[in-house]
Amino acid sequence: MAEEKPNLTQSDLDRLMSDDPGLAQDWGDPGPAALPASSDAASGDSPFGPPPASEGAARPLDFILDIPLEITVELGRTRMIINDLLQLGQGSVIELSKLAGEPLEIFVNGKLVARGEVVVVNEKFGVRVTDIVSPMERVKTLS
Numbered sequence: 001m002a003e004e005k006p007n008l009t010q011s012d013l014d015r016l017m018s019d020d021p022g023l024a025q026d027w028g029d030p031g032p033a034a035l036p037a038s039s040d041a042a043s044g045d046s047p048f049g050p051p052p053a054s055e056g057a058a059r060p061l062d063f064i065l066d067i068p069l070e071i072t073v074e075l076g077r078t079r080m081i082i083n084d085l086l087q088l089g090q091g092s093v094i095e096l097s098k099l100a101g102e103p104l105e106i107f108v109n110g111k112l113v114a115r116g117e118v119v120v121v122n123e124k125f126g127v128r129v130t131d132i133v134s135p136m137e138r139v140k141t142l143s
Contacts, residue, residue, distance in 0.1 A: 010109065072107040073116070073127050103130060112141050 076096025088094070103115035104127060116127040133141075 069108050070110075072110070074105045074107065111138065113138070 076098035078094060078096050080094075103117060105112055106114040106116055106127060106129065113133050114129050115131040115133070116129045119126045119128045
């Protein structure tokens with residue numbers, strides 16, 4: 001049976017992405033007293049990874065680096081009635097709310113975090129980030 005990993009809630013992710021100065025203390029390294037004593041820790045074979053080279057070298061948020069996130073880039077939106085939707089066919093054009101040249105919105109887990117512009121790299125579409133949303137602007141989008 002595979003071991004289940006704990007899930008972070010949306011509020012945990014929002015807090016981790018914020019500019020909270022107390023975050024390092026809340027999520028930081030618990031210190032050696034919180035880890036079980038074992039001979040593995042001394043040899044570097046600990047399940048927590050090798051011990052840091054120096055006290056200041058450990059990054060306290062390393063454990064979140066492998067958490068998958070859903071990234072969505074929004075070109076625009078529109079509303080239509082079902083009858084209009086059923087009339088669409090090949091070659092139909094759907095008018096969107098954004099104007100040509102306006103920045104695209106980049107969402108992480110449904111929250112607006114940045115804006116960007118379309119680029120083509122090796123025949124694939126991509127987005128060049130042009131603006132990171134400030135924490136105050138992120139708060140405004142919650143209402």
